[in-house]
Amino acid sequence: MRCGLSLGGGTNREGQSFHMALPTTVVRGRQATAVRWLPLAFGCGLLAHVVIAFICASAPEGHLGDFHRYRELAAAPGRPYTDFAAEYPPGALTVFEAISGVARSPRFFDAALLGLNVLADLAIVALLASVWGLESAACFTLIGIPILSLLYFRMDLWSMAAVTAAVALWFRRRPYSSAAALWAGAALKLWPIPFVALFAAGARRGRLGPFAAIAVGGAISASAWIWMSGTSGAMQVLTFRGASGWDIESSIGSVLHAMTALPLRLESGAVRVGWNHPAISVALFLIAAPVALWAIYAGAILGRLGTGWVAGIGALLACSALLSPQFLGWLLPGAAIAWAEDDRETTAWVAALVAVTILYRVLHTQTVPGLVLVRNVMLVVTTMQAFTTLRSSR
Numbered sequence: 272m273r274c275g276l277s278l279g280g281g282t283n284r285e286g287q288s289f290h291m292a293l294p295t296t297v298v299r300g301r302q303a304t305a306v307r308w309l310p311l312a313f314g315c316g317l318l319a320h321v322v323i324a325f326i327c328a329s330a331p332e333g334h335l336g337d338f339h340r341y342r343e344l345a346a347a348p349g350r351p352y353t354d355f356a357a358e359y360p361p362g363a364l365t366v367f368e369a370i371s372g373v374a375r376s377p378r379f380f381d382a383a384l385l386g387l388n389v390l391a392d393l394a395i396v397a398l399l400a401s402v403w404g405l406e407s408a409a410c411f412t413l414i415g416i417p418i419l420s421l422l423y424f425r426m427d428l429w430s431m432a433a434v435t436a437a438v439a440l441w442f443r444r445r446p447y448s449s450a451a452a453l454w455a456g457a458a459l460k461l462w463p464i465p466f467v468a469l470f471a472a473g474a475r476r477g478r479l480g481p482f483a484a485i486a487v488g489g490a491i492s493a494s495a496w497i498w499m500s501g502t503s504g505a506m507q508v509l510t511f512r513g514a515s516g517w518d519i520e521s522s523i524g525s526v527l528h529a530m531t532a533l534p535l536r537l538e539s540g541a542v543r544v545g546w547n548h549p550a551i552s553v554a555l556f557l558i559a560a561p562v563a564l565w566a567i568y569a570g571a572i573l574g575r576l577g578t579g580w581v582a583g584i585g586a587l588l589a590c591s592a593l594l595s596p597q598f599l600g601w602l603l604p605g606a607a608i609a610w611a612e613d614d615r616e617t618t619a620w621v622a623a624l625v626a627v628t629i630l631y632r633v634l635h636t637q638t639v640p641g642l643v644l645v646r647n648v649m650l651v652v653t654t655m656q657a658f659t660t661l662r663s664s665r
Contacts, residue, residue, distance in 0.1 A: 316412025345371035352500035362458025446481030465563035472571035516543030580605025585654030
């Protein structure tokens with residue numbers, strides 16, 4: 272059972288009055304035992320993250336393919352999206368270039384990326400612990416273990432940390448700082464964009480300034496991107512450089528792979544099957560985006576931030592033409608928040624998704640198409656379950 276503990280009022284740096292409320296736990300019966308185990312669970316989870324980080328740093332060979340791509344983009348001559356194709360938003364390309372300028376050798380470049388990922392991971396843990404309590408942080412450290420090595424060798428943890436900060440700041444009633452964190456995340460990856468719904472929820476309560484700020488910031492960012500590359504930049508990111516096939520781990524691709532004899536091919540960094548026009552990928556994003564917006568908005572209104580997070584981003588993932596296994600990491604902070612909000616079922620479903628994903632990765636994705644299909648059915652069920660929880664909370 273959750274309740275708020277008032278720590279008095281004050282004024283934040285943005286000039287807004289507030290009453291700080293920290294999540295606490297009313298303990299009785301079996302909950303007392305659970306709380307006693309919390310420090311141990313958190314310690315074990317955090318230790319596992321440290322050990323995995325050490326292993327990744329000690330033996331990175333064979334896992335650096337994405338890092339090599341980041342270095343290639345950083346070194347490419349000319350303007351991104353026009354002189355060379357790029358599948359990442361401008362913010363990510365800027366970070367790659369900045370790291371390349373400081374760490375000039377491939378070894379130091381890879382080490383810097385890995386170090387940033389570890390810091391982002393620890394930042395998420397700290398944010399969850401400080402805002403939603405130790406149980407949320409422990410949940411995140413434990414359920415993310417199976418795919419943590421994948422996250423350490425990609426760059427998804429950066430946007431995950433930015434969105435977690437944005438949601439935490441919004442929860443603590445610091446909307447302008449929240450808006451800045453959110454747009455930082457969206458500059459790295461596009462999936463955080465639906466979290467602008469948080470500010471629509473604030474506008475409903477009369478806080479129009481942050482909503483206007485997020486709208487103006489979005490308009491300026493989009494205009495700058497279009498000025499830099501036209502519409503081709505966003506198209507390249509949304510379609511992963513214009514890929515014409517379905518990733519075999521995506522919802523549609525897994526069906527084609529499991530139930531047809533269509534040949535597989537390596538295209539734009541992923542194993543793909545069948546035919547998919549880039550416009551279809553964009554259309555699926557445009558269909559899923561309003562659903563994600565509604566879920567996050569409803570979660571903010573109903574006090575179900577974690578459930579809304581999982582429902583909204585789960586809808587985006589289910590409709591994506593590319594569903595790399597590390598993308599499930601986008602759900603992890605939301606699942607950890609849902610646990611702190613007493614939505615244990617949503618958290619359990621996300622944990623199961625992660626476990627099945629790493630299972631088929633160990634067995635080799637191409638050889639167990641049926642298991643990939645099962646995982647995607649689970650993704651749809653997880654998303655629908657989260658939506659059901661939101662509806663029942665109204």
